[in-house]
Amino acid sequence: MHGKLLAVDLLKVVLFGLLMLLFGTGWIPADRAFAADKYRVLINCDLHQGDCQQTLGGHKVILMVTPRPVTAMTDLTFRVTFEGAPAMDKPPYIDLGMPGMNMGKNQVQLKSIGNGVYQGRGVIVRCKSGRRTWRASVTCPGIGTTDFIFDVVY
Amino acid sequence: MSSTSGLLIAYLSTGFAIGFGHCIGMCGPLVVSLTLSLNGRPLLVPQLLYHGGRTLTYMVLGGLMAATGSFTMVAAHITVLQKGALFLTGGMIVCMGLAMTGWVPLGKIFGLNYSPGGLIAKKIAHLSQSATTAAYFPIGLLLGLLPCGPVYTALLGAARAGMEAPHIGAGIVAGMALMAAFGLGTIPALFLVAKLVDLGWLKARAKIYQLGALVMIGVGIYFIVAAWRY
Known part of the structure; x- marks a missing residue:
């Protein structure tokens, strides 16, 4: 008798869970989580299409990330070109993070490949929240930092 | 100070900062659920077991990343496990919440609110309660697998440590350390959340406690939905 009651109760729980799952997935479709990302308005570059440019200390800074589209949890190559910038004593670097969310220190060290071009490898990690707006802060020691804010594919 | 101990301190302080800056928001509801499910029982041991399990999983992942020297390769292989962990966690929290509401007699399964008569039955119930406390360790092991951005970032460092180590053994030790x-750095923030939920004034109010059960069910559903979408 007790066992039968417990089985009925467990069945209720399973049905409740299935119903919640059904409604839950309907309530929050994947693209709505992205649409709700208030930091999307900060996006100033589309790295999926090609290079992005910013100005730093009167010099043009160009960021290119490959392979495209820029996808989280994959090995990426970051290439930064400084047009007209003087030779740097220390190499530049990129801090990867999310606007409004502390994701820990994720730094890409860049090495010179000549003619003001620097390159390094890194990974953009995935956030469980579903938010896909990321920031690459390019720092040029002695000159300053400029931000590239872009969308990432999960 | 050697570079290794410097790195360890850096990771400890990063964990501490991430705990307050990220984990409270992302994993706070989970810790609230686990604390509420204790139903007034002492908090310290279950929480230590939970955090111990979680940190041990981080260490194993760190060792794996360091051994292979590749974050993306290991991450790609554990995605299915992470999805499963999200589903299981969600289901578990929903069941815990339902047990707390009293709508279904799940308390007997989870060892909550169960007051049997008779000496032997009481001893069995006591053992059951101990087993329930011990269950926080495997729960921690499982929850350590949950997808989490800052954990991934820390694992990137573990993979790098593996690449830079003189041999694979040293790399694994460095990654695990x-x-x-x-993991240890993230504990204070989450423990503080658990302690706040465990305040006596909250427990004394049955209606708020019932509301907590509903919150748990909501959190559980959120995890299941997150698993669906991950």
């Missing part, structure tokens, strides 16, 4: 430091 870094992740242990990171």
Whole structure:
């Protein structure tokens, strides 16, 4: 008798869970989580299409990330070109993070490949929240930092 | 100070900062659920077991990353496990919440609110309660697998430590040590959340406690939905 009651109760729980799952997935479709990302308005570059440019200390800074589209949890190559910038004593670097969310220190060290071009490898990690707006802060020691804010594919 | 101990301190402090800056928001509801499910029982041991399990999983992942020297390769292989962990966690929290509401007699399964008569039955119930406390360790092991951005970032460092180590053994030790430091660093913030939920004034109010059960069910559903979408 007790066992039968417990089985009925467990069945209720399973049905409740299935119903919640059904409604839950309907309530929050994947693209709505992205649409709700208030930091999307900060996006100033589309790295999926090609290079992005910013100005730093009167010099043009160009960021290119490959392979495209820029996808989280994959090995990426970051290439930064400084047009007209003087030779740097220390190499530049990129801090990867999310606007409004502390994701820990994720730094890409860049090495010179000549003619003001620097390159390094890194990974953009995935956030469980579903938010896909990321920031690459390019720092040029002695000159300053400029931000590239872009969308990432999960 | 050697570079290794410097790195360990850096990871410990990163974990501490991430705990307050990220984990409270992302994993706070989970810790609230686990604390509420204790139903007034002492908090310290279950919480230590939970955090111990979670940190041990981080260490194993750190060792794996360091051994292979590749974050993306290991991450790609554990995605299915992470999805499963999200589903299981969600289901578990929903069941815990339902047990707390009293709508279904799940308390007997989870060892909650169960007051049997008779000496032997009481002893069995006591053992059941101990087993329930011990269950927080495997829960921690499982929850350490949950997808989490800052954990991934820390694991990137563990993989790098593996690449830079003189041999694979040293790399594994370094990767595990870094992740242990990171995991330990995140504990104070989450423990503070658990302690706040465990305040006597909250427990004394049955209606708020019932509301907590509903919150748990909501959190559980959120995890299941997150698993669906991950």
